[in-house]
Amino acid sequence: MKEENARAYWAANVRLIITYLVIWFVVSYGCGVLFVDALNHIHFFGFKLGFWFAQQGTIYTFLVLIVMYAYSMNKLDRKFDVHEE
Known part of the structure; x- marks a missing residue:
């Protein structure tokens, strides 16, 4: 793997990791802690949505x-031709 191709692969990998970490943070901390009061006005399978996110949704x-x-x-x-198949 060429140096330039390796850098592009690593940059894409880091972007992907950051994207999924942001989603995880927003759902776990945002929905489970910060927005729990607002989400509790919505019911999901008979439970308050904020409670559901805090317990199971995350x-x-x-x-x-x-x-x-x-x-x-x-x-x-x-895409970067480093697959294992």
């Missing part, structure tokens, strides 16, 4: 982010 979001990250990294690996 876990589900984290699991979805793991799957999305794996998919995105496989796509990025193919």
Whole structure:
């Protein structure tokens, strides 16, 4: 892998990680702590949405982010021709 291609790959990787970390932070801290009072006015499966995010929603979001990250990294690996297949 050429130096320029390696730098572009690493920059894309870091951008991807930062994007998913921001989403994780907004959902876990924002929905579970900061906006919990506003979200509690909405009901989701019989529970207040703020409570649901604080208890379960952040876990589900984290699991979805793991799957999305794996998919995105496989796509990025193919783009830069560093995939394992």
